[in-house]
Amino acid sequence: MALLTFLGAIQEVTGSCYLLETRDGSRVLLDCGMHQGRREEDESNSKPFAFDPHSLNAVVVSHAHIDHTGLLPRLATAGYNGPIYATEATCELMDLMLLDSAHIQENDAEWESKWRARQGKPPVQPLYTTADAQKALSLCRPLPYGQSQEVAPGVQVTFHDAGHILGSAIVELEVHDHHLTRHLVFSGDLGNSSTPLMPDPTILTRADVVLMESTYGDRDHRPTEETLEEFAEILQTAHREGGNVLIPSFAVGRTQDLLFYLGRFYQEGRLPQQAVFLDSPMAIRANAIYSRFGEHFDPADRALLRDKGVKRAEDWLPILRPTLTPDESMAINRIKSGAIIIAGSGMCNGGRIVHHFKHNLWREECHVVFPGYQAQGTLGRRIIDGASTVRVLHQNIAVRAKVHTLGGFSAHAGQSQLIDWVSHFDHHPELYLVHGELEKMQILKQALHDRLDWVATIPEPGEQIAL
Incomplete structure (x- = not known):
């Protein structure tokens, strides 16, 4: 019988990784996350x-x-040279994100090595290099949604739209092993049905085993319109107080949502700021990829943009100022008011946002808006948890700016949406909760029992189950 091993994103949100093995010797890895x-x-x-x-x-x-x-990239460097299957849009976005990640790894190692040299310590090596990332990217094999593909002897894979970010997929695996066929469905990250541009997650009904994410398994998101009203009020307040608005944002997914909403405010005459700086080379390039795959957008949003004659983000939001180069980024620091600055990284553990924190976080008239989840241990989490000072670029910076969290912008399904999605499966397949903090998983497990009379399992790291 086929075996599934839970290797990552088990009782935690990051590091997604699962290994499928059949008795016939096929071995397929689902995700290989950091x-x-x-x-x-x-x-x-x-x-x-x-x-x-x-x-x-x-x-x-x-x-x-x-x-x-x-x-x-580490997997490829460690000897893997087989195919990496993903949707076409995911392959393009991976090209962008893995090369950026490698660049960060190299820069961080160089920076750390300089500090270690001053202390008489040996240098450190990057987790992986640009060459390692390029090696992994050369293995990518794009697949369209809805097309079954044999990826290993006896293992068929079909991608379905997960509605999370462009190219995101629910992974359906049909496993044939010694005359027994089993269906495994991995939700990936399921989208929030209120997220702009992306369609609702595909509904599936057939499975023997389901792995379902549980990032927001403990609660539902606020209604989008309520969140948008709060966001608009924050922007108005920041304008009156004479400060800038800093928005740490993930380059892929969250940034495109924010630009859509800011464009909507602009079109409605409700955006008082003079400029929106998109200070993320990766997000700027991601916008171009999103534009190329516009046929995957939600039909209603696609029609709205078409009717407005929108072909690129700047058409929808004319005050958008993309800043590609370091010099353009540093020039933003001369602006003391009237700016919205969207920059990575999303959890503030690097990227250009930390430089803007250095210049704005200590200013009472400034505002910081967190539009998404901040994992435990990140700089973003310390700020929203109320830290009075934080360490930024080897300096202690006071947190005097007003801090806001807007959970309604999440690109993840909330509790009710998760329960609704999984409720369509016939005959209550075995259900395992992954990709979530333990306490959130426990709340979702209880809700599934209360609402659907369905007993879900929370696996342990390294646990192995028979399909």
Whole structure:
């Protein structure tokens, strides 16, 4: 009988990774994500893989976010040279995100090595390099939604739209093993049905085993219109108080949502700021990819943009100022008021946002808006948890700016949406909760029992089950 091993995103949000093995010898890896957050989670990224990379027949990727793809360069360097299957849009976004991740790894190692040299310590090596990322990207094999593909002997994969970010997929695996056929469905990250541009997650009805994410398993998101009204009021307040608005944002998915909403405010005459700086080279390039795959947008939003003659983000939001170069980014620091600055990284553990924190976080008239989840151990989480000072670029910076969290912007399904999605499966297949913090999983498990009389399982790290 086929076996499934839970290797990552088990009782935690990041590091998505699962290994499928059949008795006939096929081995397929689902996702190969980076752990993000606390130092011990970061350190786990450099540990040896719990399997032999040479033994894998295939890797199947649900979507491009780094917590689902970020260790693929290490996998390729460790000897894996088989195909990496993903949707076409995911392959394009992975090209963008993995090269950016490698660049960050190289820069961080160089920076750390300089500090260590002053202390008489040896240099450190990057987790992986640009060459490693390019090696992994050369293995990518795009598949369209809805088309079944044999990825290993006896293992068929079909991608379905997950509605999370562009190219995101629910992964359906049909496993044929010694005359027994079993269906495994991995939700990947399920989208919030209120998210702009993306369609609702595809409804499936057939499975023997379901792995379902539980990032927001403990609660529902606020209604989108309420969140938008709060967002608009924050922008008005910041304008009156004479400060800037800083928005740490993930380059892929969240940034495109924010630009859509800011464009809507602009079109309605409700955006008082003079400029919106998109200070993220990766997000700027991601916008171009989104534009190329506009046929995947939600039909209603696609029609709205078409009717307005929108072909690129600047058409929808004319005050948008993309800043590609470091000099353009640094020039923003001369602006003391009237600016919205969207920059990565989304959890503030690097990227250009930390430089803007250095210049704005200590200013009472400024505002910081967190539009998404902040994992434990990240700089973003420390700020929203109320830290009075934070360490930024080797300096202690006071947190005097007004801090706001807008959970309604999440691109993840909330509790009711998760329960609704899984409720369509016939005959209550075995259900395992992954990709969530333990306390949130426990709340979702109880809700599933109360609403659907369905007993879900929370697996342990390294646990193995028979399909």
